[in-house]
Amino acid sequence: MESLTEVIEHHPDLTMSDTVPLEQRYKASMVLSGAGDALGCNHGTWEFENDGVLIHEQVQKRGGLEKLDAIDFPVSDDTVMHLATAEALVKVGEGEGASLPVLYRALVEKYIVSMTDMAGRGAGDLRGSGTGSVDTHHALREGHPACGHRLMEVLDKAKxxxxxxxxxxxxxxxxxxxxxxxxxxxxxxRGILDGKSKPQFPDFYGVKERESFYRAVSFKGCGGASGHDAPMIAYDALLRAGDSWVELANHGFFHGGDSDSTAVIAAAWWGALFGFRGVPEINYQRLEYRDRLSKLGERLYKLRGKHLGSLKE
Structure with missing residues (x-):
């Protein structure tokens, strides 16, 4: 993980024009995930709002994404749990005698503590977050999110x-x-099952068209509310947005359904690819828990050579 090991061949629209230092991408992945979560949630006002068109209208009334100050948007339960998970990984990675039981115990301990910070954050159930973890890993290691066919390979191994x-x-x-x-x-x-082709989108893919698609791929008509469609919508947004933070937000943060769940994933991937490049500072500079997120990103970067996936029972 110490350098970008592959050029983006399968999705040229995601190519970086310059090399963003890996440590910065670790930090950005953590911080921007929190920013995406906070913006997608908006105190619970936009989270689970069914009318995506209304959300876009309200964003524009506030001056657009570039005017949304993170200080006005607290993080939701998604980021609180993300912090707890990262802290558990760091605790185990920096300790001695790491093993799966030790990791599980650390996760339980951190999750219990995190429950004291859920007031007003719209706490929900835990999801099938493996897809987000796998693709974040590949985004950091190779400079692009995992191609779809790799996810299918991982599913077979997991099964x-x-x-x-x-x-x-x-x-x-x-x-x-x-x-x-x-x-x-x-x-x-999207025409990318082969892992070689460029993703195909409709000629016109506006807010209403996206809303229809997100509902169609969801479990019960609420885009992002299930373990399969939250990372799917985030991935769709990332492929469509390329290196545009604004477009990522338009597609992955501001939509009907469980918008903060898709936003926290999409923003984490985007940060892992591009760092903070092109992101208005107002969107994250005064973000709740920004320093905590950034420091965890730095500590995870230092632990990148330790593969917790190889821990033994």
Whole structure:
């Protein structure tokens, strides 16, 4: 992970015009995820608002994205949990005798503490966040989010792990295929299942068209509210936006449904790719927990050589 190891071949619209230092991208991934979360939530006003057109109208009435000051937008439960997860990873990574039981215990401890910081943050249930983690890892390592076919490969490996784990195998297998089927369908629709082609979008992909698409790929008509469609919508926004933070927000933050869940993922990926380049400082400079997020990004960067995925039971 110490350098950009591949040129963006599959999605040239995501090519960086210059090399952003890896440490800065770690920090930006953490900080901007919080910024996206806060902006997508807007005190719960925009989160779960069904009318995406209305949200865009309200953003414009406030002067557009470039006028939205982070100090006016507290983070939601998504960032609180993100912080807890990062702190657990850092605690284990910096400690001695790391193992899966140690990691699990650290996660539980941090999550319990995080529950004391949920007042007014719209706390919900935990999601299938593996897709976001996998693609953030690839964005940091290779300079682009994981191509869709790699996700399908990871799903196959994860399925085999669950089968051999002996833990709730029957229950997991009963619902496992839904995620993969939905993602395969999406990747085929965008023409990128082969991992080589450039993503295909409609000639006109405005707010109303996106709203219709997000509802169509969702579980119950609420875009971003489920474990498969939150990262899917975030990925769609990233592919469409390229290196434009404004377009990322238009597609991934401001839409009907669970907008902060898609925003926290999309912004984390964008930061991992581009750092803070082109992001108005007003969107993150006075963000709640900015320093905490930034310092965790720095500590995670220093731990990048330690692969927690190889921890033993």
């Amino acid at each position: 085999e792990y669950v089968r051999h784990s002996g833990n709730c195998v029957e229950l997991n297998m009963a619902h496992w295929d839904y995620f993969g089927i939905q993602w395969k369908s999406y990747l085929e629709k």
